[in-house]
Amino acid sequence: MLKRLLLLCSVVWMISLMSSVCLAKEAGGINMPDTLAAGKDTLVLNGVGVRTKFFIKAYAGGLYLKKKSSDAHAIMSADEPMAIRLHITSSMITSDKMKDATLEGFENSTNGNLTPYKKQIDTFIAVFADSIKNNDRYDMIYIPGEGTKVYKNGSLKSTAQGLDFKKVLFGIWIGDKLADGNLKKVKSDMLGK
Secondary structure, three states: HHHHHEEEHHHHHHHHHHHHHOOEEOOOOOOEEEEEOOOEEEEEEEEEEEEEOOOOEEEEEEEEEOOOOHHHHHHHHHOOOOEEEEEEOEEEEEEEEHHHHHHHHHHHHHOOOOOOHHHHHHHHHHHHHOOOOOOOOOEEEEEEEOOEEEOOEEEEEEEEEHHHHHHHHHHHOOOOOOHHHHHHHHHHHOOOO
């Protein structure tokens, strides 16, 4: 009887362990959660990629949607809740480097036409003014009618209004014009390809 009870406990423990492992996807040493809250909605992890620069893993980036999709244009155009999580994986990432890289991403995403988005871009980039540490998390959560809310480690830092801004923001990672070849791999991974 005791052997059966121990066997049953072992099986239950293994199942619970396997379930918890399946609730996250690992990338670059970071476990991305399977879901993320966006207001009243629960988003599912569409895909996760690792951004490297000069052989340094800078961050793991996860794309969260209401329903999985590999269509970048449809995702960027959709006026529905969605999110991108960036989980910093290197102490080499500084505030200045993050600001510069993000601005370059906006330049690519807008084909150099930053003027219509200047106010939102300035608001967004200001989030990186504080020092950045390894394991910091940035959640960029778009909610229709509210805008793109940016959280650092769970604390709301800013909100940028407009669907058009969300399009150019998400275009940094899943748009047509990306900063370099590594971002193409991140894009492919975020789109679940």
